[in-house]
Structure formats: structure tokens, C-alpha cells
Amino acid sequence: MSSVQALILDWAGTVVDFGSFAPTSIFVEAFARAYDFPVSLDEARQPMGLGKREHIVALGRLPSVDSRWQARFGHSMSKEEVDHIYRTFMPLQIEAVTRFATPIEGVLPVLTMLRQQGMRVGSCSGYPHQVMEALVPAAAKLGYQPDHWVATDDLKAGGRPGPWMALANVIELGIDGVHRCIKVDDAVPGITEGLNAGMWTVGLAVSGNEFGATRDEYQAMSEAEIAARRAPAQKKLHQAGAHYVIDTLADILPVIADINQRLNKGERP
Known part of the structure; x- marks a missing residue:
């Protein structure tokens, strides 16, 4: 059984909308x-x-x-x-x-696999509720439906970089410890949100805002171009406090395995 019980995911640049456009x-x-x-x-x-x-x-x-x-x-x-x-x-x-509701390549199969293992999928966004009411059904038609979502104006306490949207997911999903959650985001305020909520945090260096390219632009780049754009994105997310930085959410399985090992040793974020 996984010690990690939930992923708390951003939307644009994380699950949908490669490049966060x-x-x-x-x-x-x-x-x-x-x-x-x-x-x-x-x-x-x-x-x-x-x-x-x-x-x-x-x-x-x-x-x-x-x-x-x-x-x-x-x-x-x-x-x-x-x-x-x-x-x-x-x-x-x-x-x-x-x-821009199309799921990022490789993400849906990974989420399906994790859900089959009992993982819950929460989400939160910088989008206000009115925008989320358009995005959520559009993404659902394309195969992505989180177990819960929170918009930035849903809570009186406010949005990022505070922990409240992430914690609202913990409550709704019935997760028994914030240290059993991983907050995944492509931008610094989302990483800070996860840290403030006491969660493990994973930054995305290629699919999101910091890299800032469309999927087609990314695929047309040379390895040298990719490395040159990835490096500052990785640095910025690490400096924000991300425990891990990967290219896209599709790459998260080894991270979950490593966090499970750390949790089983008694480590906490």
C-alpha cells in the first residue's frame, strides 16, 4: 500500500494546457x-x-x-x-x-494507474469559480475528472500562496495526514501553497509556465534548446522549495516511490 494517499494538482501547465497558455x-x-x-x-x-x-x-x-x-x-x-x-x-x-482543456500527453494513463491503486486526485487553481465551471466539464469530456476541485475564490481565507485550497482538498478527500499528500504545480505560488500546507511538493519544469512553450514548439526543439530552457525553470522551482522537480506530471511515478520510502522511514516534508 502506498503511504502517499493523494495528489493535489494544479490545472493549467500541470494536467491540461501544455505551456500554460x-x-x-x-x-x-x-x-x-x-x-x-x-x-x-x-x-x-x-x-x-x-x-x-x-x-x-x-x-x-x-x-x-x-x-x-x-x-x-x-x-x-x-x-x-x-x-x-x-x-x-x-x-x-x-x-x-x-x-486549452486538452490533457498533457502521458498524464491520464498515470493518473488512471494511481487511482486503481487507491490514490485520490484533488485539485486547485488560480482560476476563479466561474472559469472553473467552464474548464471542469471541458476537461471531463477529454478524460480528466479529479475527485475534487477548488477555485481561488471559493474560500474566505483566499488562494495561493496560502495553504487553504490544498487543505480544503485534504478535508474533502478524507486524507489522514497532510504529509501523505503531494502538491504538484508548475509555478512558484503553487509550490509555496503546498509547503505552507505541510505537503511534499513537486515542480514541473517543462509542461508549464516556467518553460513556456507549446507542445509542438517543445517537440521541435533540439536537446540543447530544451536543456537551456529547462535549467532556469528547474532552478526557480527548486529555489521556491520544491522537494522534487520533474519535466511533466507523467514523470511522477518514481517520485511517489521515493516519497513512499521516505515516509516509511519516518521522514516528513
């Missing part, structure tokens, strides 16, 4: 539509993992964005401007997630 590309579009203001995809990726309104706030505070905003509007981004961008963002995001 549904959220990042829509931030670029929302800024453009709301204020005809350009932000780059690289800038949009920097606060990834936060709740989406918090993401807009953090994006506006980036020195590069803030300086351009002040030059254009004469002040830093205001609450009212954040609210307008968020209102613009929401319908675009709801539509986008249904187009």
Missing part, C-alpha cells in the same frame, strides 16, 4: 482590450499561480509595466483600472479555457 495569453489580450496597453507574454507569466485578480495587480506592479503605465496615464495602476481589466479578462478567460 490559456491564462497568460488572455492577460495580454485583456490589457490590450481594456486600455490598448501592451504587456508581453513574458511579463504576463511572471506572477503566474496567483488568483487572477491578484495576478493583474502583481502584473501592474512589475517595474517594466508600471513605468510604461505611469508614462501613459500619469499614475500607477489604480484599483478601478484593475477592476476594469479584470472585468474584461473574465469572459475572455472563460472562452479560452475550453480551447
Whole structure:
């Protein structure tokens, strides 16, 4: 029997949406539509993992964005401007997630195998509930249905990097110890979330936000290109405190085996 009882999984860049493009590309579009203001995809990726309104706030505070905003509007981004961008963002995001709901290659067979062994699959996201209500059924049609999901605005305590969404999964799934859970995420706030919840944490260096490539772009890269992009992603996730960093969720079986051995020796995250 596995000592690990549950995986608590992020969504975009972890289980679906290789490269985490549904959220990042829509931030670029929302800024453009709301204020005809350009932000780059690289800038949009920097606060990834936060709740989406918090993401807009953090994006506006980036020195590069803030300086351009002040030059254009004469002040830093205001609450009212954040609210307008968020209102613009929401319908675009709801539509986008249904187009980016395809499970990442190799993930579903691994999850099926683990569930057959009794593993529970929880999930949480930086997406708000309204977006998740579109993403969850779209992913289900393509074969992915977690045992439970929590959106970033479902809990009064808030979202990442706090532990609350991860812990809500522990309660709902009936897991008897947080040390028997593995939090898997492609972004730093999700790793911090898992650490704050007392869980083992696994970062994803290739399928998600830090690597930032589509599946087709990734497959077309040389080994040298892959290594050059993987290395900084691995470093950032390790520096965030991830206990393990792998390429994609499909690579998690050896990690679970190692954590089982550590748990059986009495180790804790």
C-alpha cells in the first residue's frame, strides 16, 4: 500500500494546457482590450499561480509595466483600472479555457494507474469559480475528472500562496495526514501553497509556465534548446522549495516511490 494517499494538482501547465497558455495569453489580450496597453507574454507569466485578480495587480506592479503605465496615464495602476481589466479578462478567460482543456500527453494513463491503486486526485487553481465551471466539464469530456476541485475564490481565507485550497482538498478527500499528500504545480505560488500546507511538493519544469512553450514548439526543439530552457525553470522551482522537480506530471511515478520510502522511514516534508 502506498503511504502517499493523494495528489493535489494544479490545472493549467500541470494536467491540461501544455505551456500554460490559456491564462497568460488572455492577460495580454485583456490589457490590450481594456486600455490598448501592451504587456508581453513574458511579463504576463511572471506572477503566474496567483488568483487572477491578484495576478493583474502583481502584473501592474512589475517595474517594466508600471513605468510604461505611469508614462501613459500619469499614475500607477489604480484599483478601478484593475477592476476594469479584470472585468474584461473574465469572459475572455472563460472562452479560452475550453480551447486549452486538452490533457498533457502521458498524464491520464498515470493518473488512471494511481487511482486503481487507491490514490485520490484533488485539485486547485488560480482560476476563479466561474472559469472553473467552464474548464471542469471541458476537461471531463477529454478524460480528466479529479475527485475534487477548488477555485481561488471559493474560500474566505483566499488562494495561493496560502495553504487553504490544498487543505480544503485534504478535508474533502478524507486524507489522514497532510504529509501523505503531494502538491504538484508548475509555478512558484503553487509550490509555496503546498509547503505552507505541510505537503511534499513537486515542480514541473517543462509542461508549464516556467518553460513556456507549446507542445509542438517543445517537440521541435533540439536537446540543447530544451536543456537551456529547462535549467532556469528547474532552478526557480527548486529555489521556491520544491522537494522534487520533474519535466511533466507523467514523470511522477518514481517520485511517489521515493516519497513512499521516505515516509516509511519516518521522514516528513
